[in-house]
Amino acid sequence: MTARIAGIWYLIMAISGILGFMVFHPQIFISGNPERTLANLIELESTGRIRIMLEFAIVISQALTAVWFYKLFKDVNEWVAWTLGIWGMINSVAIMISAISMASAIDIANSSIQTMDDKVLLIQVFQSIITNAWGIGGLFFGLWLFPMGYIIIKSKRMPVWLGRVILLGGIGYLISTFISYAGIDFSFGRILILPATIGEFWMIGYLLIFGIRPVNE
Template sequence: MHALTRTARMTGLFYLGMAITAALGFLILRPRLYAADDPGATLANLVTHGSLARASVALELAMVVMQALTAVCFYRLFRTVNSLAASGIAAFGLVNAVVGLVSAAMLGTALQVSVDPVGDPAATVQVLYLVSLNMWGVGALFFGLWLIPMGWCVLRSGWMPRVLGWILVVGGVGYVLSPFVLYLARDAQVLFDAMAYPASVGEFWMIGYLLIRGVRRKALDEAPTTVHTPTPVAS
């Protein structure tokens, strides 16, 4: 397998791992633990379902690991296309990992408070979950900033469909704008949710393309090859 294809598939694998851990944590476990309008219910859920709460923290940490590895692999994949844009993907992706790390710390603290109460445990746990949610809300800024150079590299390289590149750019812009909509127009929840659709389409398309296709043949033909010549032996 060509080195570039191997890098693309590894990037796709880590990206898929990030998507799976995020989906399990946000769409399955978090709704079972966090009751938005009832702090007492959130505390009771953590006490009753302690194993799920621990799994939620573990999934958040796994997502951090997958995000960091994906960011590094994208840099390795696109560094020959444009080193600045590739560095941007890596840097913004690592900021996303830090956001996840802080969120995981909040969830872990909430779990600890449910076991060893401090002050008003129900109120404390609810605030910690709210901070975690808002970390991801404001973190959408860097999710957008990570997608924009990714889309630009797709467009610049020609290694993947141009439509994919444009969807990633548009999705990235939507992500960057979404926190402003969230906090400046609190009644525009439908718009806020809709702004994530292009990014979701682009990300899942990117994951599938990396895993199935890797990169176009053009990329393999243009990839530099190292020719080793024998070193003369002095007589």
């Protein structure tokens, strides 16, 4: 039951992340164009609020996924389970910073106090914080996959290759983040995080369908 509840929270996190970051986010927040973003926040306020609700869903489900992963693995290796839980919580905090900035951007856009020029400047600042909360958050998005992959491989209570793919995904996230912030022009950055995407969805499916193998298997 613990494994399947962890899988449910992980699935909710994945769904809210896809809807929020890939579907609704580009409808509101236009990279490099704070003027258009401001107009969107005013004209499409309800869409902007759906976006922030999805960000809340990511924060909550990420935190609960981390808690349930700790519960799932604490009897296998408590130190690694603590590491997994703590680093998962840090992911949640990084996304929460993004959510705070989104809420602030919506408030500023629909405020009658600031001038339009001031609003554009503030929207640009908040938009940058959102982008970097997710970008630099990639460090811990990657790090929390290390204890996850390690405990799967060592315990053998899930497929060993699942753990290896997850570890590879963690490495990919770290390399991708460093390359991005080093200012290196690398057009295939998304390929580096592909193993993480495969591994996480594999993990979700395995938790929901099979749970976790008994100790004697």
